Amino acid sequence: MKLVLLLCLLSPLCDGVRIRGLFTENNLTIVPGSLTPSVGVDMDLSAVVHRVDPRFLSVTIDASLASEEKFMSLLGSPKLRTLTKALTPAFLRFGGTRQDFMVFTPQKPRHSNTAFTADESCDKLELPSWLEEKLKGEWPEQQMMLMREDVQRKYRRVKFTEYTVDVLHAFASCSGLDLIFGLNALLRTAQNSWNSSNARSLLQYCESKQYHMSWELGNEPNSFEKKAGIRVDGFQLGQDFTKLREIMARSKLYHDAALYGPDVGQPRDHRIDILEGFLQSGGAAVDACTWHHYYVNGRDTSLEDFIDPQILDSLALKINEVLQRVQQTSPGKAVWLGETSSAYGGGAAGLSDTFVAGFMWLDKLGLGARLGVDVVMRQVLVGSGSYHLVDENLDPLPDYWLSVLYKRLVGPEVLKISAWSKSGRSRRVRLYLHCSSTNSYRRGAVTLMALNLSKKTARVSVPAIVSSSTVDAFVLQSDQPGEEGLYSRSVTLNGVVLKMTDDKTLPDLTANSLPPSVHLKLPAFSLAFFVFTDAQAAACLDPVPLR
Template sequence: MDVKVSLCYLVLLLFSLSSAEDVKLVVKGVTSIAITDNNFICATLDWWPANKCNYGDCPWGQTGILNLDLNNKILTNAIKAFNPLRIRLGGSVEDQIVYQFGKQKKCPHFKKKEGGLFGFSTVCLPKKRWDEVHDFFNKTGVKLIFGLNALTGKKNSVEDKLNWVGNWNPKNAISLMKYTISKGYKIDSYELGNELCAEGIGARVDSVQYAKDITRLRHIVNLLYPDASRRPKVLGPGGFYGKEWFQSFLLNVAPGVVDGVTHHIYNLGAGVDKDLINKIQDPYYLSQVAETFKSVAQAVKEFTPWAAPWVGEAGGAYNSGSKDVSHTFVNGFWYLDQLGMTSTLNHKVYCRQTLAGGNYGLLNTTTFIPNPDIMAILWHRLMGSKVLLVSHEGSPFLRAYAHCSKKGPGVTVLLINMSNSTTFNVSLVDDMNLYPILKTRLEEDKRLCGKNTI
């Protein structure tokens, strides 16, 4: 039979390779083991101002939502190349952003504030900037996720200053939505709040209260967007996974309230960790986070089966990433492996922190010239939504992932060599050759990934 296979092969040569290993790779094309969204690849843009610093490094420059150069041709062309790219506007200070709509007339700028959330004061999204952002996204074909301030109407608990209590006040958000609709601006999804779940980071909201708040958001979205075919999705909670909090939240939302259950991942640790480069190339370390992905997926399946798990933000190393590692080629070992791992574990979307900004941008902070991890565009173009099971009995330093090809019949395989001393001679085996009875049946069905494929 004809064989059509796309191979993405990543290898980093830090040392001389001294040995070779023959590996037989079995791609099981009988059935898919998971389904991703057609636009699985996603990137974020944050609110951080230029004076956001970590460890004496201030890597954000003019990449914040309020000051990003939307006329930059390199930035424009990078986004257009994905055709389309899903972008999430949000981040740590999302829950202290007010919008210059409705009764919100004053529009304050970012200011350092002792005792403020993440050290900054409340800041405003000007109406003019909202217009500029949408004009830019319309020209570049972006599928927009917009994170809403979930703390309006709430106040700090007397007993616990990290805990915010009270009902969400949606008035300012409703004014923004109504204006957005009146201008014909497209929103793919609204997400409520940033990192307010479980233990929280700068602030925390109780799981039952958050379920109540996001239910209110769903009612508002349904009311303002009566045409279900054009209605934005509702996402949440957009924070770090805690089993007890997540299960309580999911138990307290009715069917249809949330479309995507978003969680954040920074499994490499702090950006100043001197062992970061070794973690990135250690398959045993990288595999540890799989338990989180499995647990999230299982919770969603058990409590909200109508929804799907999303990685709403993932930057590898937290606190703006590593200035020596996160923007380099070696970071691709972590990034590509997580794309493969999360898709295998039934996550629909994966949002990389960031498109530009911090040390972990897909694009350079000042020039917008692509960093090596822009190779995610190959995933976007080649990997289809149907995820296939891949197995081999070789070294764990060889990672392998496979999907039905995105365009046309075929299978696309991603191979990652994490060893600095071994090359792998890989031969592909179609499981139809292992199971002739299944082969006959699937040939009649023209195969999962199309006719005449591996």
Template sequence: MLALLVGLSSIIGVSSNIYIDVTHSKIVHRIDYKFVGSILDCGMIKHNWGSFDFNSAKMLALAKEFGPSYLRVGGTDADYMVFTRNNNARHKRFILGPSTSGHPNFYIMASDWDKLNHFVQTVGWDLIYDLNIAPRKNGKWDPTNTIDLLKYTAEKGYKVYGLELGNEINISPQFHVSAAQSGQDFLALKRLLPTIHGLHIPKIFGPDVTNLDVVSFTESFLAHGGREAVDVVTFHHYYMGGSHASVLEYRSAHVLDSLKHKVDTAINTCKKYAPGKPVWLAETSVAWSSAPDNLNNQYVASFAWLDKLGISAQRGIKAVLRQTFYGGLISKSLDPNNDYWITCLYKRLVGDGVLSVSFGGDSHLRAYAHCTRVPSSHGYHKGSVTIILMNIGLNTMPVEIKGGHTQHLYMFSPGDSHGLKSESIKLNGHVLKIDSHNKFPNMPPVSHTGTVQVGPAAIGFIVLTDANHSACR
């Protein structure tokens, strides 16, 4: 099934023309309408949300612009978090006495839960919340605290889109929860939900494992109740540890391609043990810890991020949740980082129909194609095609595209003289930023016909406005 044909005659010096033909492409997958979501790390709750302000006009503007979206609230601290209706518990946020692992438990108060639910309602996001799997009774999950949270949720009329149970339990031996027992715990959660009067029944996501090179945990989880319990099968992925990352790794074809095996493993495991269930990449970024010189927020990191979206969609992942929204996609001073801008434009231009991509030649060209998103804030119509291109090499690549005459170009480049290490970004030569009134730039395209010169370090979207593609109508 060859949809996007790329021929390359030379990769020495300045590349010869690369030919992309989408005329006869086919849809190979469909992604979720809210394909790209984000995460708030629940560790913020134990610090009273830190400097995160739910009522900030700028924060609300940034979140609304990022929508529609899923918001996962989870992370390592999810398994130390205890719900309380006592809104006076703030002065004793850390519960006396150690948790199972010696890590201190802490409260999420009813007022915290209210703020979180009001926030997602205001910005139009869907909430996915990670429940604490650590409370045990006779080796099984003890749902007592979760029941109180769910009853409160029903009383307030909140609609939680999804629930998880535990975070990366496969690498958390301190909780003494086996894969088989975890599957049974999830099944207990599924059976619990209908018993809560007035509760809008959430979907269940799991098992939220990491390190899918070892699939035995997921297989056992699904075989021992997980298959019946979960609506969505989930895993996490990071390319590397940030403390040892380098600029070269962030644009390495070898590093980027390593995701393919992880995704294929997840998809194939799900097909075997839970056929028909969608697979989500429910926590991800480029690196799992802070990188030297803030590399994660520099232009070079955007190659890995956008390529991850391309690979995930192309190979059958239904949704991707980015770690993290606050302190990641946007800075703690509420300035959008480069990946925020790229993701916002992705959401505007990329539709749910994924067109297959196959080409030999220069691995420094990364290419993906989708039906264009419609209805579109940019006025595109059914039949249009959006191509995602990245040049991770050192040479300009002349690209000729067949399948549409008029091309709308959205080409990103570093925002200043720091190049790959720039913490700002340009679109078609203009630095992207929001003004003092929280007004966002329009991000218009450049209209073009003929060969597209994709320069070194270029990242871009090309919309074929008149493709009239049969698969996208």
């Protein structure tokens, strides 16, 4: 089935009326001379082109949170638990640069100064408010120390005890996430093979506690030499993973557990060589091939970069290159973005944690799913840096609300869509299409994800073929007008500022329900989900084979 939408963009030669939120045709004000060129949108609702993992949008906690173990107690915050539950189903990856400097050091009894133990039931597993405030007050100084280490590339060895593992597993389990624990790959023998003794000790402890989880080994092996003076080639890395898989196979609990890797950086120079070598010797050991992606350097990027179509388009080149290499060496192997965000180096201060970051985030979700990536892990849920979903006070940032809406509205089935204008492919209005989540909508509904990178409003005319369908519209904008609003850390949904009702309650995420045959508008610098509730898309009615 083919659907065609007509998008009318306000002419750049004419001044339009600034419009906040979403309006119907009846209260639309048209400025004389503002008729706009059309952008056609072609949708194929007959077949699914790719089906991602139900946990497609997943999150990470950077291992830096364990750099001083007491900060792991922040995972007992009732507010953080509430926020995390809304992101299920999802993986929770614990890893990052400092995972390769962490050494498991069993120590009993457990910390006595935390007033928080992970052996209790979930309803009792809460951090006392006084301790939460104390730790949040101490965290900025800890983060400055971590930033200095990153800049100087001088990392200290971090010893962690059973407490880190207990708290992390309890947080994941009680929040409904599937835990992936990253092991230290920089523990090497004299022959430069992986020294597995510390990992064995950790796995034995986790097995004794019956902690169900998956595993990784090493983070960005392409940077081992820079951060530790140790070079590990891809072939050796593959052998290290094979060794870990053999250890897991001898475990009663972990013989069927998943193993992911190698978490290499995005394609550049010898990184592809590492990936190829790894797949040759260790591809069979992993359940999915993982790699990392960031668009820009957080230390020298700009607002313009975050809404530059050319920079957003660059992701497709990287994804296709990785998919091609994996297909050549390990046909059929799932490919994940095992760690990703807007800017590397901890993010871009004042950008990666503001409304403008949502354009990179939603476009990555849409493009990644369309091209064949199965899971995307957002760096970071909580922790150091500027690219987190939850701020230093554990309050949700704009990308958090965008992620929650994605979880509620978007299903795993990817549908084909293309857009064009008189001048060629539409680049500033970017569209992606999925079947709607069956947790929120009946089968047959479709969700159109839309980004407007322009300072002009896009007007959407819905064709007759869906004129009988109502539309649930969810439009996200900054709480402040104009380009300055892109720097805001607050976001509105259909004109209402989103914030928690209390520490255990999210606000209602209410749609603007539009009757059949209305005209839709995509405001300037906005992100939106349009759910065609009665589309009756054949691809979404019953499970069908992939095209």
